Structure formats: structure tokens, C-alpha cells
Amino acid sequence: MKVIKIDKKDWAGGLGKLSDAYRLFGPVKDKDVSDFKELAAGELPDFDFLNTNLSAKSAVFPQNEVMFEYSLDESQEDHHIMKEPEKDYSPRAVIGIRPCDAAAFLLVKRNFDTPEYKDPYWIRAYEASTFVGLACNDPGKTCFCTTAGCGPFHEDGLDVLIADAGDHFLAKAITEKGEALLQAAGWGAEADGGQIETMKKAAEAKISSTVSTDSLKDKVTTELYDASFWEDTAFACLNCGTCTYVCPTCWCFDIQDENYGKAGIRMRNWDSCMYPLFTIHGSGHNPRGTKTQRVRQRFMHKLKYYVDKYGAGIQCVGCGRCVRLCPVNIDIREVCEFMNSYDPAATTCKAA
Amino acid sequence: MLGYTDKIKEISERLLKEGKVDMVIGFKKGTMPMMNEPCVIKKAEDAGKLVWDSNCGINLANYLTDRKEKIGIIAKGCDSRNIATHIVENKIRRDQLVIIGVPCKGMIDRHKIASMSETEILSVTDAGDEIIVKAEDSEKTLKKAEVLQKNCAVCTHRNPVIYDELVADLVEEQKDADRYADVREIEAMSAEEKWKYFDDLLAPCIRCYACRNACPLCYCPTCFVDESRPQWVGKSTDPMDTRTFHFLRAYHCAGRCTDCGSCERACPAGINIRVLTKKLEKDCFESYGWEAGLTTEDRPPLDTYKLNDPEDFIK
Numbered sequence: 001m002k003v004i005k006i007d008k009k010d011w012a013g014g015l016g017k018l019s020d021a022y023r024l025f026g027p028v029k030d031k032d033v034s035d036f037k038e039l040a041a042g043e044l045p046d047f048d049f050l051n052t053n054l055s056a057k058s059a060v061f062p063q064n065e066v067m068f069e070y071s072l073d074e075s076q077e078d079h080h081i082m083k084e085p086e087k088d089y090s091p092r093a094v095i096g097i098r099p100c101d102a103a104a105f106l107l108v109k110r111n112f113d114t115p116e117y118k119d120p121y122w123i124r125a126y127e128a129s130t131f132v133g134l135a136c137n138d139p140g141k142t143c144f145c146t147t148a149g150c151g152p153f154h155e156d157g158l159d160v161l162i163a164d165a166g167d168h169f170l171a172k173a174i175t176e177k178g179e180a181l182l183q184a185a186g187w188g189a190e191a192d193g194g195q196i197e198t199m200k201k202a203a204e205a206k207i208s209s210t211v212s213t214d215s216l217k218d219k220v221t222t223e224l225y226d227a228s229f230w231e232d233t234a235f236a237c238l239n240c241g242t243c244t245y246v247c248p249t250c251w252c253f254d255i256q257d258e259n260y261g262k263a264g265i266r267m268r269n270w271d272s273c274m275y276p277l278f279t280i281h282g283s284g285h286n287p288r289g290t291k292t293q294r295v296r297q298r299f300m301h302k303l304k305y306y307v308d309k310y311g312a313g314i315q316c317v318g319c320g321r322c323v324r325l326c327p328v329n330i331d332i333r334e335v336c337e338f339m340n341s342y343d344p345a346a347t348t349c350k351a352a
Numbered sequence: 353m354l355g356y357t358d359k360i361k362e363i364s365e366r367l368l369k370e371g372k373v374d375m376v377i378g379f380k381k382g383t384m385p386m387m388n389e390p391c392v393i394k395k396a397e398d399a400g401k402l403v404w405d406s407n408c409g410i411n412l413a414n415y416l417t418d419r420k421e422k423i424g425i426i427a428k429g430c431d432s433r434n435i436a437t438h439i440v441e442n443k444i445r446r447d448q449l450v451i452i453g454v455p456c457k458g459m460i461d462r463h464k465i466a467s468m469s470e471t472e473i474l475s476v477t478d479a480g481d482e483i484i485v486k487a488e489d490s491e492k493t494l495k496k497a498e499v500l501q502k503n504c505a506v507c508t509h510r511n512p513v514i515y516d517e518l519v520a521d522l523v524e525e526q527k528d529a530d531r532y533a534d535v536r537e538i539e540a541m542s543a544e545e546k547w548k549y550f551d552d553l554l555a556p557c558i559r560c561y562a563c564r565n566a567c568p569l570c571y572c573p574t575c576f577v578d579e580s581r582p583q584w585v586g587k588s589t590d591p592m593d594t595r596t597f598h599f600l601r602a603y604h605c606a607g608r609c610t611d612c613g614s615c616e617r618a619c620p621a622g623i624n625i626r627v628l629t630k631k632l633e634k635d636c637f638e639s640y641g642w643e644a645g646l647t648t649e650d651r652p653p654l655d656t657y658k659l660n661d662p663e664d665f666i667k
Contacts, residue, residue, distance in 0.1 A: 033556060033622055050472065053620065063558065064588035100511065140472055169381045235415070236390040240562035242620045256587050269587045272560075277578050314439070327562050327618030328410055329382035329389040 005191035006169040006294075012044060014185035021184050022093040022130065025059045027052050036094070036326045045096040047164065049142045051076050051319060055103040055248030057108070059094045060125040061270075062246075067121065068266040072259065074115055082266060093181060096134040100143075100317040102157035103150045104248030105131075107317065110310055121268075130177045133158040133350050135196075137203055140320060144209040144333060148318030152207065153200035163199050170196050211336045213314050215308050222345045224304055225296070233335055234295035236328040240255070241272030243322035243330070244298065249315050252278070299335050353438050356404040356454060359519040361424060363452050367424045373450050376424035377415050378402045385476045386462040390415060400427070404519075405478045409459035409501060411614040413437075413568040416444045423449055428456035430503075430612035432512035433645025434568040436610055440648055443571060447515075453515025455523040458496065458504035459613070465499050468492075503613035504530045513646050519523035532634045534627060550595065556621035557594050559587070563625050566618035569605050576600060585623060602628035607636045607652035610645045 008016065027034045034049035036056045068082035105126065109323060112122040130320025136143070136152035145151050155161055157176030163170045170191055173179040182188070244250040254271035257264055271278055274295075279288040286340065288294050306315035316332065323331050353667040364376040379388040380401045388407045393399055394414075404426070412425055413434030423444075427435055435451060438444045458513075460483055466473060471488040483494045497505075506529040511522045541549060561577075564570045577585045577597050585600075586593035609629040616626040636642045 030556065031622065064590070141474065232392070235392050236410075238414075238562060238565035238618065240565040240618070241560040242562050245558050245560050246620065254587065258586055258588075267588060275561075275578070276574075277580065280580075323384065325620040327566055329384055329387040329621070331383045334383065 001175075001179065003191045003193040003196060004171045004173070004187050005189045006171055006187045006191075008167055008169065009188065011169065013333070014187050015044065016042070018093060018181065018185045022091045023088070023182070024093055024095060025245075026095040036097075039095075042228055047096055047134060050138075051098050051100075051143075051321065053325065054246055055104065055319065055321065056094055056097045057104065057248050057250075058106065059092070059097075060129060061122055062249070062272045063109070064267055064271075065121060066265050066267050067255070068310075070264045070266070071262060073262040074262060077140050077311055087124075089124045091130065092125075092128050092255070093130045093132055095132045096162075097131050097158075098136060098319070099133050099152065099154035099158060099161070100145050100150050100319040101248045102131045102133050103154055104157070104317045104319070106157045107249045107312075108251050110175055110312070130159045130181045131157065132160045132162060132171075132178070132181065135163040135203065136198070137164060137199065139203060139207050140324075142209060142320030142323045143207060143318060144211050144320060145318035146204055146207045147210040147213070148316050149313040150317040151200075152195070152203040154181075161196075165195065165198050165199070170199075172196055180240075189302040204313075209320070209333065211318070211333050212340045213336065215305070215340045216303055216314070216336075217311075217341075219304065219339065219342060220344075221300075221304060224339060224342055225300065227338070227342055227344070228347050229338045230292050230296045233330070233338065234292040235298075236290055237274075238328060239268075239274050239276075239291050239294060240327065241274045242325050242327065244272040244274055245270060246321040246325050248317060248319060248321075249302070254278075265348055273301070295330075299339065300334070302332075303336055356519050357402065360402050360404050360452065360454075361399045361489050363517050364393060364402055364424060365396045365509060367450055367452075368393070368396040368399060372422070373424040374421040375424070376402070376495075378426040378452075379404065379408045379410075379412075382407070382481065384472045386439050386460065401595065404454065406460040406483065406496065407462070407476070409462075409613060409617045411568050411612045414566065414614070415601060416449075417568070417571045418443060421448070421484065422581050424452055425449060426452050426454055427452045427512050427515065429507065429509040429511055429513070430456075430610045432514055433610040434612060436645040436648050437515055437610070437652075438513050438568065440651055441608075446648065451512065451515045452515065453512030453518045455512070455518070456504075456507075456510045457523060457587070458500040458510070459617075460496065461501045462617070465494070468494075468499075485529070487579060501613045501617065502534070503611045503616070503630075505529070506533075508609070509610075509643070509646070510617075513654075514648065532630070534628065535631045535634050538627065538631070551591065553623060553625075553627070554591070554598060556623055557589065557598070558621060559589055559594060559597065562618040563598075563615035563623075566614040567605070567606050570601070588599060596632070598625065598628060602632060605629050606632040607640075607642060607654040608644050609633050610643075649661055 024039040026039050028037050029046050034052045035054050066085055069085050070082050071079045073079055099272055112119040139152045155174050159175045161172045251272045253268040255268050257266050280286045302315040367373045367447045374394045380391040381403045385408050390410055412431050439446050469487045473487050476487045477484045481496050483496050485492045585596050611633055642653050
């Protein structure tokens, strides 16, 4: 696919044209914190960020989403009937998503779009989206994407990859959707693709943080489950849901009905395996009743169950958000190392 | 606070070796600048992992709740006040504890220091009254007093109020701190301004509950926001539900909050959530002359009654 040069003076104009055909989402700053929002008319995405606090998953999978509406007013003919509200699935473009967040959608897709089960909300929003990625020229110290199946210039999951080359952007169309977006913006000056390759190599060389995941698939699940390190690993954990909420690959949700007088909605909200309520049974029994069990679940899911179930690597793209934002510094890179190098024989007392 | 680490290691090692405690709760060095990780040390030979510097802002009293072991715990002023509160509220027994007191000179504000740097911070080191911040292409020396956590800047109980061991001589308490300037500013606002202020304050909240879970006071077996039979509060980020959570949580802390700042430090969205509990702390101080956790003898004002209470606030 071709590479287009976009002069920065043509950037705002192009986005303006795009806003006729797409709803635009991008990173914007509020009190020093970058997050993805739908851009107001004329608002430009702010590219001055390492990565957003929350991932871009909300562009497809919002924290709170109305699934149905209903009325409890028995004088209405359609009372107590769940009805799907009108939703806007017109084309949307997510501008400035980091390659890790785009790759994360492909991981999440394995859950929301399967032959047996298709999540209509996620799929419709995902299919309506064109992802315009912003390559990372200067990855952070907590970015370990290159060993988590991703990279600062990774293209999987993106429709366009944009690289900031000083006074201009280089935009590589990756899919037809991406090509259509570049055309709609009126950006068409072809450029040499070689420069992107050079920038990619330079960026990858800057990644200083890594994880080893090669042995995870060969570990015996029950042995890892019973490993002695979980208690110490979980000690500091507050059981807040920060790691799961900021994670681009955490997909769990809870369904709730909320009534306002006689009107009601059925909605789904992000949920977190860090919360006791996540697993509590109707009987009151909680199979994951302790903090250590919940911490173990999070890491086992990402680094073992997912690995075994899909055979496609870990459920992590190395964005580093959970490392940066954990209030007590629980670090997935350390836990991954514990798991990957775990040797049950070394922790068992030998018979005298 | 240079040199505290050695003394903490020494005391912890001794307590574990002599079998006086089953474990020591303290901090180990984190993997990120300005982050230390709360940890538990169970063997004397592991005491070397313990550290102390200006990044030990998480309140360790939080890790004591309902524990049964004999525990050594590192406690700066605010931690010790929350330990006292825990003892009064029967969440731990005094005779289970060996409190290793740390005369504190304040913790640094990691959100503030991060926002002062153009590039990513590589390391932050204590150097007495100064803090050395190294970033990709710069090295800055900051006055610690100027980058303290907001609660530490106005703290008047830096020394532990109860302790069995001390890691250093007691420090001089701050006398001229204006403890409630921020609260007065909000009190002076009109109702509309207050509404807007709180709306802005809470807008970034993602309902992750890091503030609640970092708080040593929030030990309810089931928090009111987690009750499901019946459910009291909505689960979404609807502003009304978010406000309900924060305001009600703050009220549950009235007369018990020591202004340790753990809630604010833990918040991933950088919300100055302390202003809510701070207002209640001010009210308790002004109405009852009460500061939480200074003694294990008295119960907090909203947790007790007196037969001769004039009750003249009831109109």
C-alpha cells in the first residue's frame, strides 16, 4: 500500500473534510490527562502524549452502554418490552490511536466476534471504525510492546499508520478502509515509504523494557495456579479496578437495569475481576473470595488461560498502562517473569 | 530521611530473628520512579529488601485490617494515627503490633512532579531537603518543601503518635501550616460555584475505587456501592451515582480521617479527592476539637454520645 506525505499545514483542513464523512475521535487533554473523546467540530486531536490514561477501547466498547430501553408504565401498550435504542453506527475514525491499542482490538475480537457468539454492539461499532494510528517515535520506559506481539510502528489492526516526521506526517494506507479515509481527507501526495522503515527501526531500538513469554504455554496450569509467589505478589494489591479499566485488552462487563420512575434502561458497564462482586453467587458464596485469588485470576487469564485457549500469544500488547497507573506498583512485567520462569521443583522441599 | 532505611532493616531483622513478630509490613523499592511497593517480610534474611524515602505515601495501616498474626509495621505519623483508629475500631489489637515509628518529613507529590517534566522521568532521588529529578535530557534539583503532597505540606503530626521502636529522633512538627486554606476557598463559593466545582472535580472519575481501597478506614465487608440485594447506587459513571459514591464515602470517614492523602495519591485520574474528607476533618476539628487517631483511649465524635449532650444543634 502506498505512503502519503501530509504537510502539517494541510492537517487541520484534511480533518475538517473528514468530519463531513466520519465522526472523529481522538486524544484530547484535560488537566494534563490525555484520553480519547469524540472531537467537537474543529477540534484537533492533541498528539502531545506518550499514551492516553485510558486506552482507546472505549471508542468501540464504552464504559457504559445502553443495550435496551423499556417502560414500566402499564398504561403503555409496549410496557415491559425491551427495545433497542437508536444508535449511531455511522462511519467513525479514531485518529491518533497508538499501534498497541489498535492491536488490542484484534485480541478482544477473539472474544466478541466468534463463530458461536457475536456481540452485536461491539461488532457494529468496530466495523464502523477506521483506525488511524500514530506511530510511537519515542516509546516510554514502561512500553514493552515489542516482546508482547506488538511494536511502536505495528500495523495489525490499523487502517492507516501515521508517523510524525517533523514538518509533515507520513501516512501509510494499510487497508482499503484506510485508503478511502486518506482520499476523503484530500491527502494524496505520494512519498517514499523507506523513511517509515528507518523511523520504525529507530523507534524499536528505543524500547528498553521486555517480557519473556516463551515458556508460558508449557507450564502446567494447576502448578502455576498453586505457585507460592501469588501471595506475595498480591500483598500490596488494593483490589481497585484501575489495571483492568485502563487495559486495552480487558473486556469484562456487567449488565444492569436502571429505572428512573417508570422508564428504564438495560445497560452494560465495564466490570473488573479485581472486585469481589464480580464472582459472588446468588447463594452468597464467592468462589474468588480473597484478594490473592483475584490477582491470580487477572494474571492467569492474560498470561496463561488466553495463551492456552487461543494459541496466539498473551492477552497483553505491552502498552504499560497498568504498570504506570497501579497505585501500589504491581508490575505485570515482574509477574510475567515469575510465571514464565516458574519451576515447581525449586520451591518444593526435598525429602531428607 | 536519609539513613532511615538502614535502621528500618536493622530493627526488622532483629524483630524477625528474635521471633517478636511473624512479619514486618513495610515498603520495597518499586519498579517505577516515585513508586515504592507495600510488602510483607517474613524472614529475617529478607529484611534487606525494605526501603524508606519520600515515596512511601501509601498508608500501611490499610494492610493490618483483621490480621491475626503478630506484626511489625513501619509507621509514619499518619499511618500511626490510622493504626490507633484501627485499634479503637477493633480492626487490630495493640498487643499484636510492634510499631516501628518513622518521624516523617513528608512524601512527595508524584502527580505534580510528573507534570513538571516535559519528558518522561527516569529517576527521582531523595537528597535531604532536596529532590533530584532525572529525565531523558535533563536533571533538576527541586526543593522538597515545594513538591510535597498537599496533605504533607500542612501536616501537623509528622511524628508517630504511638510506637514501640523509633528509626530516628523525632522531627520538629510544623507549627505555622494553614491547614484549611483549600477548604475555606470552597466554603466561600456560592451554591452554583460549588456545584460546578464538584462537577469538574469528579468528571474524570472512572469508578475504579482506588481511593476507597487505598483508605485504611474503608474496611466494610461490603461497601454500600457494592451492595446488590438491594442495590443502592448505580454502577455507571453517571454523575449522580459518582457524586453519591464520593460524598457518602467521605461522610463515612468523618471524624476518622487522618488526612493521610492515600486516596489522592492512589487516584489514577489525578482527582484531588482529599478536599471532601478534608472539609469533614475541618468540621470535626472546629466543632469538637477532634483530630483522629491521636489516642487509643477515645472514640471518634460521631461514634459516641454523652448523656449530658446539650443537643442544641437540634432546632
